[in-house]
Amino acid sequence: MLKNHLDQSVKSDLSLVSESRFSVGIDVGGTKIAGLLLDGNNEIVMRATLPVPKSSTESLLDGLARVALELIDAAPSEHRERCSVGFAIAGWLNAASDFVRFSPHLPLTGVFVKHELEYRVGRPVVIANDADAAGWAEFRLGAALDYDDAVCLTLGTGLGSAVIANGALIRGAIGMAGELGHVCIDPTGPECACGGIGCLEIFASGTGAERAARNAGLMMTGRELVAAAELGDRDACAVLDDVARPLAQALTMVVGTLDPGVVVIGGGFGTASPYFLDSLRRQYAALASRPESRPLVPVEVATWGPEAGAVGAALLAAHHKS
Incomplete structure (x- = not known):
């Protein structure tokens, strides 16, 4: 079960959050899907990880959706509907269609990832190149x-x-x-x-x-x-x-x-x-x-280290929805 991978060591009491906007960011790397939930103050309130399913495109997309849904479910119930979701993906993405032109280490080349993930997650999502997402994290909350x-x-x-x-x-x-x-x-x-x-x-x-x-x-x-x-x-x-x-x-x-x-x-x-x-x-x-x-x-x-991609994806999703 994915819940066995959840790290609840950071801010387990979500009732203390003062803002209403929550966002999920998920970074898919070569070996691990790493996701996190940000509150309206851009604090990490939950993390989730899952080994990358590489057996097929479908299994990878299903795994990404599982992590997203677990993190959405971790938000306070009154905020889940408005929770935005962003994915950081290693590959070249077409800006207009979120079509993955090339992803050398993931079975996503030629896939309309945004459409596929929106179908699985049941809400609009934002897709970004992983380096773009990491850069956005540094721009909004880090060294830049x-x-x-x-x-x-x-x-x-x-x-x-x-x-x-x-x-x-x-x-x-x-x-x-x-x-x-x-x-x-x-x-x-x-x-x-x-x-x-x-x-x-x-x-x-x-x-x-x-x-x-x-x-x-x-x-x-x-x-x-x-x-x-x-x-x-x-x-x-x-x-x-x-x-x-x-x-x-x-x-x-x-x-x-x-x-x-x-x-x-x-x-x-x-x-x-x-x-x-x-x-x-x-x-x-x-x-x-x-x-x-x-x-x-x-x-x-x-400053964000290995979490930069996931943080940036969450920030991009919140920025896109605002």
Whole structure:
């Protein structure tokens, strides 16, 4: 039963909530569906998790709906009808139809996910790319809170990104704005999972770090690489410098094109290593325009960690309904 996965350690007494708007946010990753319930003060009042059912598209959609319905049911009875629901999905989503154009790790490619989930949940839902949702969480309640314009990067297995301009999440003509991880930086490079050649995420991500380590003769996982660098291992530090370099180059293009007030770095790999972040800042500063012509944009660490996608999905759903 899904209820066995519920974590009621955060604010179990829902009667203390002072606002009426509740929202559910659900982030579907490669191995786990992670959901949470926000109250009207944007406090987490309930969490729910479920292993990702990958046997079929139907089983995955059913699992997502189960988590949503359990969390809706956890809201006070008088607020359940107005509870909004948002889903953060790893993939490229068409902005107009919420059609999943491509989802490399989930059986959702070619699926009209919004329609399917609304049928199962029995109410309107909001669908967002997972990196967009994570960026929205940082913009509304995290490291980008004090800015109207921000770029938020999520470095995990791959590299996702969100662009917020003048307080609005930019989705683009077909919902794929801000896909910095799939910009070609090496036309002679290897093929990416997206089908492109030499994409940035091949080089600047957790997977990219492991690739760089192998090329340097270091048989380390990303976690081991980070740990070695924090202990001062010169070879590990050199590999992280190599991973940070193309990302620093990309930041100069992002800053020059979008003029954000802040760049936020999140994701399991992106926030794991202070050395990597320091290297990224140093290399970005060395490549950027001189401060007298363009001030350096601060590069900050994301605050929401692994819950950013679910929090952002809930906030987007509440924002859409308001």
